[in-house]
Amino acid sequence: MAARHACSPLEALLVDSSFEADVYPDEPMRRHTMYRIGGPARFYVQVASIGALKRLVQACQATTTPWVAVGRGSNLLVSDEGFPGVVITLGRDFRACRFDEETCRFCVGAGVPLSSVVQEAFRRCLSGLEFAVGTPGTVGGALRMNAGTREQGIASQVVSVTTLSPRTGLVRREASDITWGYRSSSFAADDVIVECELSVKPADPYLLRGKMEASHTRRKKTQPLTLPSCGSVFKNPEGASAGQLIEAVGLKGVQSGDAQISEVHANFIVNRGNATARDVLELINLARSKVYEAYGIELQPEVRFLGFA
Template identity: 45%
Template sequence: MSVSNAYMTLSGAVDADVLRDEPLSRRTSYRIGGPAALVVVAHSYGALQRTLEVLAQEGVEWVLLGKGSNVLVSDKGYDGCVVLLDGEFSRMTVCAEEATITAGGGAQLARVVNQAMKSGLSGLEFCVGIPGTLGGAVSMDAGTRREWIGPRVRDLVVLRPGEGMHRYAGGEIEWGYRRTSLPTSEIILEATLELEPGDPAVITRDMEERLRRRREAQPLSKPSCGSVFRNPPERSAGLLIQSCGLSGAEQGAAQISPEHANFIVNRGGATAADVVALIRRAHDAVLERHGVDLACEVKLLGF
C-alpha cells in the first residue's frame, strides 16, 4: 500500500482537495479521532472516479464519510483514505410539478429538509434535526421509529467502484428500520425524493414542534453521534440502559447522557477508548439484566 504515491498522483491532478494526516476529530460529530493517512474531498464525478482508480492501483483502503454523524474514529486514526463528496454532489433541484426533490449524496440533509419546507413539499418533516448528508441518510434509512426516508426515494443513482454508475428505482430496494438492501460498496451519488404538496406554514409548525421535542429529549448541546444502539422491537434502548442504572455513568470525559441514556456524549476531551468502554458497559448490562442483545449502530473506523 502506498498512500504517498496516491497523494502525489492525485494532488493537483483532480477536481478535489487532497490532504495528508488530516485529524478526523474535525470531521465527526463526536469531535474524536486521530488522523486519516489521506483525505480526498471530491467535487465532481470525474474526480471521484479517478480517486477510486488510483486508490485501487496503489492498494489503499478507503471509506466514504458524510458529515461523520454516526462514526467513531479510533484514537490512532485511520491508515487508509477517507473520501468525502462536495461540489456537484451537493447540488439540489426541486420539481414542483412532480413534487420531487433531487439532490446529490453530499447534500446536507438539513438543507434538503428546509428546501422541501420552503417549496411547500411535505413528507420529510420527520427528518428535521437529523444530522448528516442525504447519501448517509438514505444508506442507513434514517428517520424515526415509525417513519423512514427510504419509502420516499423514487430513484437512486449509485457508483459501483470498478464498474460505473447504476440507477435503482426506489421499489427495487428493501427498506427497513436503520437498514437497506443497498450493498455497502456502492456510493450514493444522487437521490430523487417523492413528496406531496403541502402548506408551508403547516409544514413549518410541524417541524418546529418536532425540533422542540427533540431538544427536550436529547442532549444536543454536547458532541455525540446520536443514538448509540438500535431500538429493539417494541422496546426503547435508552430506557433499557436507564433501567440498569447507567444514566450519567462516566468513563474519562465520555458520559452516558442523563437526559437520554442511548446517547454517549463527549464532555470535552473524551477519547474513542472512553466511548467504546461505555458502549460495552451498556451493552453488557442490558444483556445481563434483560437478555436483550442491543445492536450498536455507531460505525467504528480505524479499530
C-alpha cells in the same frame, strides 16, 4: 546514485494538478466528526466531481488501499489511532439540490445536508420530509442508514438512488430495487451514494410548520443537543427502547474519561470535552453487557466504527 522511490498510482493521482479534489494528508478526523473524536486519516480527500471520485476509487483499488466515503461524520466513531487509508468526502458537484415542479421531486446530491433539503421543502410548502427536521447528517448518510423516526424513514420518500462502485461503475436504482430496513439499507460497503430523487407533495404551510415545530421541540426536550455526540448509539430492539433499557440497568450519567452516557437520554453517549474513542467504546461495551445480563437482549450499534481492529 540512490534509487528513486516509484510513485504508486494513488500517490501520483493525489499530486496530479488535473485531479479535481482537495487533499489533506494525516488529517485529524476529530475535525470531521460530530463527536469531535478521532485520530488522523492517512489521506482525507474532498472530491469535486464524479470523474475525480471515479479516479480516486480506482487508484485505491489498484493499490489495495483501504478507503471509505463519509458525510458530515454525524454517525461515526473514529479510533484514536485514526484510519490508515483514504477518507473520501463529497464536494462541489455533489452539493446541488434541484426541484422539478412537474414531477414534484427533489434531485439531491449526496453531499447536501439533509436539514437544508427539509428547509427547502418547507419554504416551498411541500410535505414528506418534515420527520427529518433537526437530523444532522448528509443526504447520502441518511439514505445508507434509512434515517428517520420509528414511524418513518427517508426510504418512504425515495424515488431513485444513484451510486458509484469500483465493481459496477455508476448505477441508478429505483427505490423498489433497494431493500430498506429499520436503520438499514442494502447498499454494499463499496457503493458510494452520489445522488437521489425524493418525492414530496404540496401541503398546508400552517400544518407543516406545526408538525416541524412539534418534532423540533420534542428533540430539544429529549436529546442532549448541546454536547458533541453521534446521535443514537444503538438501534431500538423490537418492541423496546434502547435508551430505557440502558437507563433501567442504572447507567444513565455513567462516565469513562470525558465520555458520558447522557443524563438526558441514555441512548446518547456525549463528549464532555476531551473524550477519546476508547472512552466511548468502553461505555458502549458496558451498556451492551449490562443490558444483555439483565434482559438477554443484544443491543446492536447504530454508530459506524472506523479504524478499529
